[in-house]
Amino acid sequence: MAKQKKGVRLEHISKIYQDPKTGKDFYAVKDTSLEIAPGSFVTLLGPSGCGKTTTLRMIAGFESPDEGEIYLGDEPINALTPNKRDTAMVFQSYALLPHYNIYDNVAYGLKLRKLDKTTIREKVTKILKLVGLEGMEARMTNQLSGGQQQRVALARALVLEPGVLLFDEPLSNLDAKLRVSMRTEIRRIQQEAGITAIYVTHDQSEAMALSDQIIIMEKGVVAQIGTPQEIYYHPASEFVADFIGEANFLRGKLTAKDGDNGTVTVEGTPVPVTGVAERQEGQDCTLVLRPESAVLADKGVLPCRVVLSCFMGAYQNYHVMVGDTLVKITDFNPKNKKIYQVGDAAYVDFDRENVHVL
Amino acid sequence: MASRQGASLDRKKLMADPIMVTTIVVLITFLTLFILYPLAVLLVDSVYSKDGGITLSIFQRIFGMSSFRTAITNTLKVGFTVGIFSTLIGLLFAYVEVYVKVRTKFMGGLFQVVSMLPVVSPPFVLSLSMIMLFGKAGIITRYILHIYDNSVYGFWGIAIVQTLTFFPVCYMMLKGLLKNIDPSLEEAARDMGASRFKVFASVTLPLILPGLGNAFLVTFIESIADFANPMIIGGSYDTLATTIYLQITGAYDKEGAAAMAVVLLTITLAMYLVQKYVLEKKTAATLTGKASRARMLIEDRSVTTPLTVACSAIALFVIIMYICVPFGALFNTWGYDFTLTTKWFVRVFQKYKGFKAFKDSFLLSLAAAPITALLSMIISYLVVKRKFRARGFIEFVSMLAMAVPGTVLGIGYIRGFVNGVFGTGFLQGIYGSAAILIIVFVVRSLPTGTRSGISALRQIDKSIEESAYDMGADSFTVFMTVTLPLIKDSFLSGLVTAFVRSITAISAIILLVTPQFLLITVQINEFAEKGSYGIACAFATILIAITYGSVLLMNLVTKYFGTSRKYKEVD
Numbered sequence: 010m011a012k013q014k015k016g017v018r019l020e021h022i023s024k025i026y027q028d029p030k031t032g033k034d035f036y037a038v039k040d041t042s043l044e045i046a047p048g049s050f051v052t053l054l055g056p057s058g059c060g061k062t063t064t065l066r067m068i069a070g071f072e073s074p075d076e077g078e079i080y081l082g083d084e085p086i087n088a089l090t091p092n093k094r095d096t097a098m099v100f101q102s103y104a105l106l107p108h109y110n111i112y113d114n115v116a117y118g119l120k121l122r123k124l125d126k127t128t129i130r131e132k133v134t135k136i137l138k139l140v141g142l143e144g145m146e147a148r149m150t151n152q153l154s155g156g157q158q159q160r161v162a163l164a165r166a167l168v169l170e171p172g173v174l175l176f177d178e179p180l181s182n183l184d185a186k187l188r189v190s191m192r193t194e195i196r197r198i199q200q201e202a203g204i205t206a207i208y209v210t211h212d213q214s215e216a217m218a219l220s221d222q223i224i225i226m227e228k229g230v231v232a233q234i235g236t237p238q239e240i241y242y243h244p245a246s247e248f249v250a251d252f253i254g255e256a257n258f259l260r261g262k263l264t265a266k267d268g269d270n271g272t273v274t275v276e277g278t279p280v281p282v283t284g285v286a287e288r289q290e291g292q293d294c295t296l297v298l299r300p301e302s303a304v305l306a307d308k309g310v311l312p313c314r315v316v317l318s319c320f321m322g323a324y325q326n327y328h329v330m331v332g333d334t335l336v337k338i339t340d341f342n343p344k345n346k347k348i349y350q351v352g353d354a355a356y357v358d359f360d361r362e363n364v365h366v367l
Numbered sequence: 368m369a370s371r372q373g374a375s376l377d378r379k380k381l382m383a384d385p386i387m388v389t390t391i392v393v394l395i396t397f398l399t400l401f402i403l404y405p406l407a408v409l410l411v412d413s414v415y416s417k418d419g420g421i422t423l424s425i426f427q428r429i430f431g432m433s434s435f436r437t438a439i440t441n442t443l444k445v446g447f448t449v450g451i452f453s454t455l456i457g458l459l460f461a462y463v464e465v466y467v468k469v470r471t472k473f474m475g476g477l478f479q480v481v482s483m484l485p486v487v488s489p490p491f492v493l494s495l496s497m498i499m500l501f502g503k504a505g506i507i508t509r510y511i512l513h514i515y516d517n518s519v520y521g522f523w524g525i526a527i528v529q530t531l532t533f534f535p536v537c538y539m540m541l542k543g544l545l546k547n548i549d550p551s552l553e554e555a556a557r558d559m560g561a562s563r564f565k566v567f568a569s570v571t572l573p574l575i576l577p578g579l580g581n582a583f584l585v586t587f588i589e590s591i592a593d594f595a596n597p598m599i600i601g602g603s604y605d606t607l608a609t610t611i612y613l614q615i616t617g618a619y620d621k622e623g624a625a626a627m628a629v630v631l632l633t634i635t636l637a638m639y640l641v642q643k644y645v646l647e648k649k650t651a652a653t654l655t656g657k658a659s660r661a662r663m664l665i666e667d668r669s670v671t672t673p674l675t676v677a678c679s680a681i682a683l684f685v686i687i688m689y690i691c692v693p694f695g696a697l698f699n700t701w702g703y704d705f706t707l708t709t710k711w712f713v714r715v716f717q718k719y720k721g722f723k724a725f726k727d728s729f730l731l732s733l734a735a736a737p738i739t740a741l742l743s744m745i746i747s748y749l750v751v752k753r754k755f756r757a758r759g760f761i762e763f764v765s766m767l768a769m770a771v772p773g774t775v776l777g778i779g780y781i782r783g784f785v786n787g788v789f790g791t792g793f794l795q796g797i798y799g800s801a802a803i804l805i806i807v808f809v810v811r812s813l814p815t816g817t818r819s820g821i822s823a824l825r826q827i828d829k830s831i832e833e834s835a836y837d838m839g840a841d842s843f844t845v846f847m848t849v850t851l852p853l854i855k856d857s858f859l860s861g862l863v864t865a866f867v868r869s870i871t872a873i874s875a876i877i878l879l880v881t882p883q884f885l886l887i888t889v890q891i892n893e894f895a896e897k898g899s900y901g902i903a904c905a906f907a908t909i910l911i912a913i914t915y916g917s918v919l920l921m922n923l924v925t926k927y928f929g930t931s932r933k934y935k936e937v938d
Contacts, residue, residue, distance in 0.1 A: 024373065071833060073376035087372075090380045092839045104834035108852045117848075118838030162834075169838060 014047035014205050015082040015095065015172030017068060022077035024063050024229075037063045039229040040076070045173075045207060045222075047082075050199055052208045052216040055226035056252070061209045062177060064226070068207065069175055070094050081172060097166035098175040101182065103158045105150040111137070111161050112146035118169045136168040139198060156187050163195065167202055174199070176208040180215065192218050213253050217241075225249050241299075243365055250297045250367070257303075257336045259296040259311075263366075266290050273366065276332030278311050281361040288366070295367040300339045302363035305329070305349050309358025311336075315349045331357060381755055386843040390745060395757055397742075398764040401810050404788065405779025406632065406771065412782050413626035425626045435627065438610040442591045442631075445522065445606060449529040450587040454579055456530065456681060457537025463674050464538075465545040468664035474675060477682040484689055485535045486864070487914040489871040489888055491595035492907055493528045495895055496691035498600060499701055499904075520602025528600055529590050531685055536589070537582040544578040544650065545571075550662040563670065577649035584642040588635050592772030594874035595888075599895045607631045608774045608874065615778060615878065625782055628775040639770030692911065695904030711905040719902065724885040725909065731801060731884070732869035735808035739865035742809065743816030744858055748850050750817075751824040752832055753842075762817075769814035773874025780807065780879055799881040807876055808869035815868065816861040823857035824850070856925055863921040867914045 024038040038060040045051050053061035066072045068079060070091035078085050086094055097118070105114050112133060119129045137143050140160040150158060159179060166174055179195070180188045196219050199206045210216055216223050217237045225232045225240065225248075233245040244250035247258060261275035263285060271285040273294060280296065288294065305315070305327055313336065317328035325343035329336050336357055340346065349355050382388060416422035429435050463469065464478055500507045501519045508517040548571065556566045594608040601609060611631065615624040665671060699706045715721035743765075749755075750762045768776075780803060787795035797803045827850075835849045836842075851858065873888040880886055887910050894903040 025371065069837060070380070071837075073373040073380065075371050075373035087376055088379045088383075090383055090841075091833070091836045092841055093383070096837070098834065098837045100830040100834055102828050102830050104828060104830035106831060106835065106849060117835065117840075121839040121844065165834075165838065 013082075013172060014203060016047040016205065017043070017045040017173055017207065018080040019043040019064070019068075020078050020080070022064070022067065022074045022079060024060070024067060024072060025075045036229045038067070038074075041226075041229075041231055042077075043224065043231070043234070045205065047205050048203055049221045050196070050206045050208065050219055051222045051224060052210060052220040053224050053226060054210060054213060054216040054252075055232075057211060058228075059226040060229040061211075061226050065098075065175055065177055065207060065209045068173070069096050069098050095172035096175055097169045097171035097173075098177060099159075099162045099166050099179045101178045103162040103179075103182075105158055105161055105165075107150055110147050110149050111142065111153075114150065114161055115165045115168055118165065122169075132168055133164075136164045139167070139201065140164045140194075155183050156191060159183065159191060160194075163198065167198070167204070170204075172205065174204050174206045176206065176210075178210055179208075180210075180212075188212075188215070195219065217253075223253075225252065227252075244297060244367075247295065247297075247367060250365075255300050255337060257298040257300065257334075259298060259331065259334055259336070261294060261296060263288055263290055263292045263294055270361065275311065276334065280310055280364070282364055282366050283361045284366055297365040297367060298336070298357075298359060298363070300337045301341065303336075303338050303357050303359040304340055305338055305355045306358040307347075307355065309356030311357040313355055313357050315351055315353045315355060318349055318351055320348075329355065329357060377754070378756075384842050386841070387753075391749070391755065391757060391761075394742075394746065394749075394761055398761065400788070400794075401806050402764050402768050402771070405776060405783040408783040409625045409628050409632070409775070409779050412622055413629045425622050429623050429626050429630075434605065435610060438605045438607050439630070441522070441604060442606040442608075442634075445525050445529065445597075446587045446591040448526045449533060449590040450583040452526070452530040453534040453537045453586040454541075454583045456534040457539075457541050457582060458579065459674070460534070460538040460678055460681075461541035461545050463678050464542055466662065466665055467671050467674055468666045469671075469675060474679065477679060477686075481682045481685055482535050482539055483918070484685065485532055487867060487918050488689065488911050489595075489891065489907060489914075490532060490593065490873065491599050491888075491892065491895070492692055492911070493532050493688055494524075494596045494599040495695065495891075495900065495903055495907060496688040497524060497528050499691055499695050499900060500688065504701060504703065518602070520600055521604040524600040524602070525597050525604065525606070528596050529593060531688065532593075532596070533586045533589050537586060540582045540585070541575065541578060544575050548574055554663070563665070563667070575650075577646045581642055581646040581650055584638050584646065588638050588642070588770060591631070592635055592774070592874070594772070594774050594877070595892060598892060607634075608772060611774050611778060612878065615781070621782065624778050628778045631772055632770075632775045635770045635772055635775075636767075639767075643766070689911075692904050693908040695900055696908045698901070701900050701904075711901040712909075714902060715905045715909070719890065720885055721906070721909075724887050724890050724906070725913075727884045728870050728887040728910075729913070731804050731886075732808060732866050734801075735805045735812070735869045736862050736866035738805070739809045739812045739816050739869075740858055740861040743813055743820045743861055743865075744851065744854065745846075746813075746817050747820030747824050747854075748846055751821055752829065752850070765817050766814050768810050773811060773872070773876075774878070776807065776810065777875035777878030780875070799883075801884070803879055804876060804884065807879060808865070808872060811872055811875060812865040812868045816865055819857055819861060819864075820854065823854045827853050859921055859925055863917055866917055870914060871910065 020042055022038060022041045023036055025034050026037045027034055041064065053064060055061050063072060067074050070086070070089060074087065078087055080086065081095060106117065109117065115133045115136060116129050119132060133146070134143070137146065140163055142157065142160050142164065150161065153161065162179065180191055183191060192215055208219060220237060222234060223237055223240050224234050227248050233240055233249045240249060240253055244253065244256070250256040250258075259275045259280070261273040261280065263271055264274045264279065265272040266285055266288070269286045270281070270283050271288070272279045273282050273296060274280070275296065282296065311331045313329040313331045315327060315329050317326070319326040320343070323341060325340040325346070325348060327338040327340065327349065329338065338357065413425050414421050414423065416424065460478065460481070469475060497519055499505060501517060502508065503515070503517060505517065505519070508514045553566050553570050556570045557563075561569065591607065594612065597604070597606040597609045598612070605613070607627065608631065611624050611627045614620050614627060695701055696711045697707050697709070698704070699708045699710070746761060746765050750758060784794060784798040784803065787793045797806070831853070832845050832849055835845045840848065871888060873892060876886060877889050877892065880889055887906055891903045891906045891910070894906065
């Protein structure tokens with residue numbers, strides 16, 4: 010549907026703001042370089058204040074980067090105003106024009122492009138069908154539910170057939186259930202329209218469900234770029250590991266090494282690991298262990314003592330102490346398994362493939 | 368840190384928008400030429416000696432005049448008194464409206480009338496009725512109290528009239544503040560054992576203290592800038608505004624008047640700066656919260672009875688004062704012969720060119736109103752929604768006009784435009800023309816309009832305009848298709864307010880009007896000064912009818928065509 014899918018390239022982009030309290034300058038976005046492939050769905054993910062929205066608004070043209078250049082396709086767009094950029098944005102508050110009905114909202118951008126009436130009608134009808142709002146053209150925006158407003162906002166952006174579609178936390182005002190169904194919708198529509206999408210969110214499950222690529226940002230800097238799997242299983246830092254999913258961190262030292270495999274000693278106990286080809290023996294390192302990658306057993310890798318044991322239905326939630334380190338374990342489908350009680354001695358058991366070395 | 372191309376990119380984006388750039392340039396030129404320049408001319412006038420040097424001798428001369436020194440003390444005394452009383456009465460009304468359970472609809476009506484009256488009436492109407500009620504031939508003094516030599520002229524006359532004129536402004540300001548206090552704060556204090564008075568003194572009052580200061584200063588500025596009331600009821604008690612007027616119209620001392628104007632301006636400006644940059648910020652800081660739910664109104668009779676009685680008494684008094692004016696126009700000779708007559712109205716039209724006066728006032732104000740409304744909406748849009756270097760300048764100067772007394776502006780225009788800009792003859796043609804009168808009307812109403820425009824725009828989510836911009840609209844299209852439709856109500860009320868303010872204006876205009884134009888307010892002032900209260904009242908009555916009619920019309924139009932209320936529910 011898109012006239013032409015476009016990629017987006019950020020080259021050493023920085024944005025500097027002034028702290029209103031101290032009057033000091035700080036980097037909201039610092040030296041960020043990105044390459045977003047045409048037709049892909051990319052999420053900017055991070056806690057609030059990490060610079061993700063600022064980055065998006067720079068791509069849209071509402072903010073001007075203090076350093077660097079932004080390219081849309083091959084065209085540098087730094088000096089272009091938002092109305093001259095081939096981008097369309099879906100706003101967090103939807104930002105529907107309250108004095109127009111659905112039809113006029115969706116047709117607004119087309120009218121500005123001076124298309125003839127029949128073409129406009131065709132396009133609007135088609136797009137409203139795509140987002141599931143056919144027949145509601147005459148409704149005013151304040152007669153719509155949150156989900157419907159969301160669809161109008163999406164239709165209004167899509168109908169312009171932009172090179173890039175921008176989403177600024179579009180689902181954060183919806184309730185939890187609607188959020189889940191809308192994100193599936195958004196993904197479906199993006200795939201059908203075959204459009205490049207950049208999506209800002211602080212919700213990791215949204216990012217996981219939607220994206221081809223996730224860009225994790227921390228304090229204005231890109232912390233990691235990768236597919237959801239790469240980011241989940243091979244986080245580049247403790248921040249990323251902690252931000253995406255839950256993670257246990259075990260501090261240790263690489264004590265033996267044989268090619269890619271090795272042994273890390275944690276709290277005096279040797280733990281078999283893999284993926285240490287680049288590391289030196291004797292180096293300090295941190296092991297990332299996902300709570301669902303390990304189980305409690307009578308025999309295993311790390312000896313521990315149970316401090317919390319809680320039945321959650323789908324899983325048994327354990328907190329155990331390995332030496333002085335708290336480790337969380339979720340043991341799924343516990344119905345026919347041995348349940349450990351608080352105070353029990355046990356072992357944390359996992360394979361070397363399930364632990365990631367930082 | 369960094370090369371900072373952001374600012375230059377923003378500039379480039381702005382320059383890519385020619386309509387926007389033109390608008391900004393035109394605005395800056397207008398504000399500079401018609402607000403800053405006249406004030407600058409006054410400053411230059413007052414320190415420029417004939418031999419080309421800079422001198423303080425003019426200031427030495429005017430401060431050497433005992434009449435001027437007295438005028439300063441008088442002005443400050445009146446301003447202080449009026450500020451205090453207006454704030455207190457305003458607080459009383461606001462408190463009763465927000466906190467006290469008022470049983471009757473009648474009270475609600477009274478409150479509405481009281482808040483409306485000063486808006487629709489010419490500023491000096493109360494002076495007229497004060498004289499007619501309490502003067503030598505006053506109904507109350509002469510016929511009820513049998514005092515035959517009561518003098519209303521002087522300090523108390525001005526103070527009472529100004530207080531009654533300005534307290535509704537305080538009432539409206541404080542009402543907004545009180546409504547924003549979260550009731551749970553006071554409930555918490557009450558719950559911990561505080562008495563009702565203790566709650567008021569230890570919670571409510573501290574919270575609105577900056578707001579009270581704000582209200583005080585606003586009235587103070589209004590009071591010392593007021594020209595018409597001291598003129599009519601001041602008698603020999605001169606304030607700065609009247610002294611300046613007499614200095615230029617009576618003594619033809621232009622440099623002296625300019626220097627006096629600078630002194631008056633310095634006082635109002637200082638207060639304005641304190642009000643705007645210290646108190647307003649503090650008010651915002653203490654009252655950020657929104658009321659979480661409705662307040663439990665006070666029903667205790669020992670509280671409600673005295674408060675409502677006090678309010679009703681004041682409100683009724685104000686209403687009687689206003690009603691007095693049309694009656695004044697209907698009696699043969701006020702104070703002596705109470706036969707009903709229409710002779711004053713007849714004379715207004717037959718003898719005193721009433722029709723021309725109404726036509727001139729009406730047309731000039733009608734021309735000024737849309738210009739003012741549109742300008743203030745554009746300024747508000749630029750200030751709230753756009754960022755560019757000159758934004759601060761535009762906001763500051765257009766609000767600055769609020770602190771400039773009409774008399775000062777009038778003198779500034781005379782000095783600035785009689786011989787053209789900087790004496791070059793440029794724009795000399797506007798002096799004495801309708802254009803300069805319209806410009807004065809616009810400048811005088813601009814701050815009010817801009818203020819209401821800014822607050823209306825702040826309520827609109829910024830991303831609504833951004834979304835239109837993002838879909839391909841340029842700034843002009845965004846303004847016309849999104850901003851303006853969304854603030855239609857505010858635009859409409861700005862239109863009417865500007866009209867009403869213009870048609871009732873006098874202080875600046877009386878200095879600039881030339882014989883070819885007859886203005887109602889100037890006529891009222893003239894006849895009131897001469898003691899022809901019948902004629903003055905007849906003029907004033909018709910004027911009130913016009914202004915009240917236009918406000919009613921606006922309410923009607925807003926009710927049927929305004930839609931902003933609907934938008935706000937969306938959120």
